[in-house]
Amino acid sequence: MPIPEADPSRLFALGALFGLPKPDRWRVLEIGCGAGGHLVPMSARHPDDQWLGFDLAGVPVQQAQGLAERLGATAEVLQLDVCDASEALADRGEAPFDAIVAHGVYSWVPDAARTALLDLCGRWLAPHGIAYVSVNSLPGWGMRGTLGGMLRYVAGDGAPERQTARARAFVGLLCSLVPENDPYGAWLRREEALIRKQGDPWLFHDLLAPINRPVWLHELVDDAAGHGMQYLGDAVLETMLPDRLPQDVQARLASLGGGQVQQEQLLDFVLARSFRRVLLCRDDVVLQRELVPEAMEGLHVVGRLVRDGPQRYRSLEGDELRTDHPLLDEVMGWLADHRPASVPVDDLARMGGPGEVERVRRNLLLAATRGLVELRQRPAGLVGTVSARPLADPIAQILVDDGEVPTALGAKVRLDGLEQTILRHLDGEHDVPALVDAVLTQGFQLIGHHGMGPQALRGWLEVEIPRRLAGMARTGLLVG
Numbered sequence: 001m002p003i004p005e006a007d008p009s010r011l012f013a014l015g016a017l018f019g020l021p022k023p024d025r026w027r028v029l030e031i032g033c034g035a036g037g038h039l040v041p042m043s044a045r046h047p048d049d050q051w052l053g054f055d056l057a058g059v060p061v062q063q064a065q066g067l068a069e070r071l072g073a074t075a076e077v078l079q080l081d082v083c084d085a086s087e088a089l090a091d092r093g094e095a096p097f098d099a100i101v102a103h104g105v106y107s108w109v110p111d112a113a114r115t116a117l118l119d120l121c122g123r124w125l126a127p128h129g130i131a132y133v134s135v136n137s138l139p140g141w142g143m144r145g146t147l148g149g150m151l152r153y154v155a156g157d158g159a160p161e162r163q164t165a166r167a168r169a170f171v172g173l174l175c176s177l178v179p180e181n182d183p184y185g186a187w188l189r190r191e192e193a194l195i196r197k198q199g200d201p202w203l204f205h206d207l208l209a210p211i212n213r214p215v216w217l218h219e220l221v222d223d224a225a226g227h228g229m230q231y232l233g234d235a236v237l238e239t240m241l242p243d244r245l246p247q248d249v250q251a252r253l254a255s256l257g258g259g260q261v262q263q264e265q266l267l268d269f270v271l272a273r274s275f276r277r278v279l280l281c282r283d284d285v286v287l288q289r290e291l292v293p294e295a296m297e298g299l300h301v302v303g304r305l306v307r308d309g310p311q312r313y314r315s316l317e318g319d320e321l322r323t324d325h326p327l328l329d330e331v332m333g334w335l336a337d338h339r340p341a342s343v344p345v346d347d348l349a350r351m352g353g354p355g356e357v358e359r360v361r362r363n364l365l366l367a368a369t370r371g372l373v374e375l376r377q378r379p380a381g382l383v384g385t386v387s388a389r390p391l392a393d394p395i396a397q398i399l400v401d402d403g404e405v406p407t408a409l410g411a412k413v414r415l416d417g418l419e420q421t422i423l424r425h426l427d428g429e430h431d432v433p434a435l436v437d438a439v440l441t442q443g444f445q446l447i448g449h450h451g452m453g454p455q456a457l458r459g460w461l462e463v464e465i466p467r468r469l470a471g472m473a474r475t476g477l478l479v480g
């Protein structure tokens with residue numbers, strides 16, 4: 001599974017906001033990389049960088065190596081226990097890494113492996129490197145973990161499908177036994193809805209996992225300090241700040257004082273946060289905690305917003321933005337209309353002439369802290385509008401038969417049969433009429449409309465293919 005927030009392009013852009021220099025060439029290590037769903041496509045997209053991953057389990061390592069072969073990717077994947085990894089890296093003569101990623105590992109391994117994971121990060125981070133360690137966090141996961149305890153009890157042993165089926169059935173039963181107007185019943189129903197939304201793999205790997213120990217943010221930061229690291233921030237910038245809470249709540253939180261970690265810990269208490277993507281760096285790095293517009297220089301930006309009326313925008317999460325400043329309206333409009341194409345911040349800053357550079361940077365920074373735009377070190381390489389002869393992302397094209405493909409922004413996109421056929425022909429040579437011909441030549445049938453004659457089917461495709469292409473552009477599958 002791709003992990004958008006652990007994309008080095010995003011990590012180093014975030015680091016730059018806090019004063020860290022951005023590495024030109026990346027050296028990336030992934031701990032517990034599983035079947036390589038993040039590491040391998042990343043390395044295929046950035047072949048001039050160095051990528052190394054390891055996992056304890058043999059089968060996923062083989063799958064990751066197979067994926068690397070399919071994609072012609074440079075990533076090297078090893079079978080290793082995190083407890084032995086430091087020594088193994090030294091034996092291989094490895095240099096320190098600019099980014100170390102451990103997603104979905106820390107909370108799920110025994111104490112010795114957790115300590116080894118932090119030790120590895122502390123030893124192998126480059127002087128300005130960033131470690132990404134995702135964890136299930138307290139207090140949110142404390143409550144969810146209680147439900148997990150009940151579900152593990154009823155799920156028993158056996159094949160994962162049997163365990164998840166029993167667990168799902170039991171949550172349904174519990175909901176029917178506890179009245180909805182009871183606070184416990186209301187909570188159970190919310191958790192049941194989440195289980196339905198996240199699906200069985202999540203239920204099995206998270207709620208039914210034999211080891212799943214959540215941590216307090218302050219506890220993890222203290223443990224990291226014992227390994228020579230400090231808290232840099234959260235990989236999702238907008239979650240570090242209370243800006244999305246009502247003003248009076250923000251003021252009361254601020255009045256409780258404390259530094260960055262204490263304030264974020266209090267925020268976790270308020271939001272009952274259950275998952276965190278913690279970023280760490282070496283403790284001798286002097287961080288610039290006050291966000292300044294100049295730090296935006298040289299970064300690239302991708303819109304995460306849509307138009308919502310004249311001078312009004314809405315983030316993909318539903319937060320509103322209004323601007324009555326014509327230049328900022330133009331900047332935000334460009335980002336909304338071209339999403340998910342990236343653009344250099346400096347190009348947008350120059351839209352209004354030299355006198356407006358600071359204003360544009362400051363507002364883009366503000367938009368980033370609200371989740372309205374995403375910052376990247378490198379261009380995303382995507383186009384948000386459909387050209388006359390579209391060109392698909394080469395990685396999506398190689399993986400098209402899988403029916404689900406990772407995008408350059410880390411999303412996972414499911415494709416139906418028609419979209420798969422279209423994608424196979426997006427080579428920069430086919431316009432819409434040629435795509436219609438190609439789809440018909442492949443013997444495409446409209447399931448459920450078998451009565452449709454060839455002319456009617458052609459007419460339907462002439463409308464449907466442009467619609468699907470627009471969807472592909474929006475989800476990040478087109479590069480030209």
Ligand SMILES: C[S@@+](CC[C@H](N)C(=O)[O-])C[C@H]1O[C@@H](n2cnc3c(N)ncnc32)[C@H](O)[C@@H]1O
Binds near residue numbers: 054057105113
């Ligand atoms: C929940 S999976 C996450 C996989 C991947 N990072 C992802 O996000 O899809 C946890 C991974 O950690 C690996 N793991 C568990 N203990 C480990 C250890 N001691 N050393 C290295 N990897 C380990 C597991 O084999 C598994 O692939």
